[in-house]
Amino acid sequence: MSGFEFTISATDGKARTGVIKTPRGDIRTPAFMPVGTAATVKAMLPAQVRETGADILLGNTYHLMLRPGAERIAKLGGLHEFMGWERPILTDSGGFQVMSLSKLRKITEEGVRFHSHIDGSEHFLSPERAMEIQRLLGSDIQMVLDECPAFPATEKDIEKSLALSMRWAERSKAAFGQQPGHACFGIVQGGVYPHLRQRSAEALKEIGFDGYAVGGLAVGEPQTAMFETLDAVVPHLPPERPHYLMGVGKPDDLVGAVLRGIDMFDCVIPTRSGRNGQAFTREGTLNLRNARHAEDPSPLDAECRCVACTQFSRAYLHHVVKANEIIAAMLLTAHNLTYYQDVMSELRAAIPKGEASRVADRVARAYARDAS
């Protein structure tokens, strides 16, 4: 693990804050990773992503292997050079998108054969190929290939899928090999079944990873089920390694997960919602399409430091959302990512002071309105 080190500087209950050191820069935790699916965080320039406070991005192996292709990106100097982002990048293994986006999938012990959602072309992803692609991309944190069954699934389905995922995890780790300064993370599966989650965690620890992700959540289960699963699984993860909750979530999901010992997150919600005219603010979510904003000269979020909040009114944002202007996606994405980063930053500041719950409660209260 040389060149990749996680140091926890303070804890508050189960919540932790610290820093992951990598040759490409520090990742302050808790960390939110904006999703840069196709070698771009949609509607943002790399410098703008950095301005939100992001230390690390996520790239999607599935999308990049299909277009423009991992070998092509490698030839062009790797993903960082290609997309103009010099700091750390975590890549997923492609497994989740193969299941959710591709067509005509066939899963065998060897791997998964599928057809591209873009042009129907046939592709094959195995643990070995998933790791090879991530290495070609130059990913700083590489994820094992796993199978992620949709929620709801029977216990038996989950158990069978889990067994396959653990065999694939072992092959993934072997394929990752030794890459100084790069890390390989395992993924805990097991659905909402505590004993399966624990079995998965134990199997991964046996293999030994630089970090441990919790997968298979954010697939439709209620927040309570997600939190219960975290309560059951996080205590079984090595405390000295980063804990990454994949694909989660809304602001209140994130703060609740931090209180349960999670260090890293990725999610398309702030970027996708931004493109749909929805903003996450200190007052909860706002739909800028709503006519009540049409003549409102006030900023989206008076406490926010982003370009949307410091230079434009709600009335302007309403106008450009209604007119379907690209600047609407640019401004609301910048805002949402800034808000997500600010929540992380507040948690990082609160944990050493024993105030993580206070921050989490405030965010949860703001977002409870949307649950009603």
Place this chain on the structure above:
Amino acid sequence: MSGFEFTISATDGKARTGVIKTPRGDIRTPAFMPVGTAATVKAMLPAQVRETGADILLGNTYHLMLRPGAERIAKLGGLHEFMGWERPILTDSGGFQVMSLSKLRKITEEGVRFHSHIDGSEHFLSPERAMEIQRLLGSDIQMVLDECPAFPATEKDIEKSLALSMRWAERSKAAFGQQPGHACFGIVQGGVYPHLRQRSAEALKEIGFDGYAVGGLAVGEPQTAMFETLDAVVPHLPPERPHYLMGVGKPDDLVGAVLRGIDMFDCVIPTRSGRNGQAFTREGTLNLRNARHAEDPSPLDAECRCVACTQFSRAYLHHVVKANEIIAAMLLTAHNLTYYQDVMSELRAAIPKGEASRVADRVARAYARDAS
């Protein structure tokens, strides 16, 4: 005309360079005005537009009157405040878009009644209302309402339309009244008929304007016809006032027009082309969709200072264009506007040295390839 002053600092043949001073800042001429149709230059933040070198934007009265509405923008502090652009804004009168975009138009002496292309609602635009809207927007340079017949049109149609436009010009100027620091420009019509163009110019001089635009070009006529028209009309414009060629054009159109005495331009081509994957460079136009760029690590334009050229490869631009990513529109728009501004900047530097033709020839040669 207090607070609005045009000073010519050098000439080179008919080409001129100088500065238009306004209370909101200087406009260096020759000037290219990016088009901010619906209170946004598509895919650009205001600060990014400024970085390209733009001193002034164009806003579209037609679009803004329909959505969000001139009275609403006025209530929100005017167009500059609304869209976050503090520097000068020129607004057109809406006449051209009423003719080209709206439905069920009825033109009378009084004005034009039409239906919105957005929601079918009925609206009325007269010279008085066009000027009222531009005043509500807070426009720095306001254009008279005119009628702009499509090319080709018979001489008789043009003559009749011209007579109406001249009566509307007089009413527009009267409606503009006295607005210190703001300017009102007349528009020369007359199609490709030199004697009608001259008649139009004389009529406008009689009324007296702060600047003179050449309208009714860039409607499908060949470049030679446009240049011949400029050769016929510009000598009849007051030399001490700014000359503005509306809606033109490609880089080689612009340089040719500057050689013929034009000081100001606006056009959607750089922004629209950028959203369609087309780039204007020192080598001519490039279609980034073309597969030959797929593995090209070189920049779009090695001499360009924009974000697209300094931070990304042609291969990346090809990828994001093909993937239909918003960043493609952002980067290519930034590039195209930067290139357009750099052409203006080079002309401004060349004119005092008597080298305007040299710059114009170089640009024309690069773009001649596309004409073939």
